[in-house]
Amino acid sequence: MRSLRLELPELYRILYDHYGPQGWWPVDDQYHRKNGSDPREEIVIGAVLTQNTSWKNVAKALENLKKNSLLSFRAIIDLPLQTLEELIKPSGYYRLKAKRLKEVCKALIPVEKVASISRDELLSIRGIGPETADAILLYAGNRPFFVIDAYTARIMERAFGISGGYEELRSYFENNLPQEVELFKEFHALLDRHAKQHCRKKPLCDGCPLTEACRSAPVLSL
DNA sequence: CCCCAGGCCGCGC
C-alpha cells in the first residue's frame, strides 16, 4: 500500500470536481411521506437487491413494491414468499433474494436498529456480507464505515497499484480520510461513477480525470 | 452469440 501518487482526499477532490455530487443513496421521499414509512427501510431493501445486480434492475423491483405500497420491512415480512419473489423478479436471483430480504427485514425491525447495531451482528444475518453491511451502516445508519465494492478495488489496483482484500481496503480508506459520513457517502458514489464512466473492465481512458495520476494510463504520444 | 451488473453462501481443499 505504498504506490499511491496522491492522497485519498486529493483523489476525492478530483473526482468531485469532475463528476459533481452523485446523490447517493437514492430514496423516494415522497413515497415514504405518503405511506408513513421510513426511507432507511428503502436503503436496506435496495442494498440487498443490488447485490451483483445493476441498479436499473433493482429500480424496477423497488417500483413494483412501491406500486403496491409494499416498500417497508413490515410489508415484506408479512408478504407470502412467492408473492415477494414475483415482485422482485427483475432484480435477479429473485428466489434467493426474497428469502434474504425477509430475514434481513426481520432482523432489522424496527429500522432504528441501523443506528446502533454492530457490524458483526449485521454480518451474522444471512444474506448480509461485508459490502451490504457497510452500505447499510453508512447510508442507512449514517455511520462512518467505508463501502468497498468491485469498482473501488478495480480503480485502486489499476490506477494506483493498491490491492487487497475487502477488510484491507476498507481500513485503508477509513484510516486515510477524515471520519466524515458525508465524505464517505460521496466518495464511494464517485468511485462507482468513475468506474462506470471510465475505469470499466475495458478502460475508456479518453477524457479520464485521473490520467495524470494513473499508473496504467496510456502514454501520450505527440 | 457473448459479457456484465453497486455479492453472498456453501463447499472442497
Added chain:
DNA sequence: GCGCGGCATGGG
C-alpha cells in the same frame, strides 16, 4: 483461509 460454482434478470 482461499478458490470456485450457483444464483437470474435485463441491457449492451
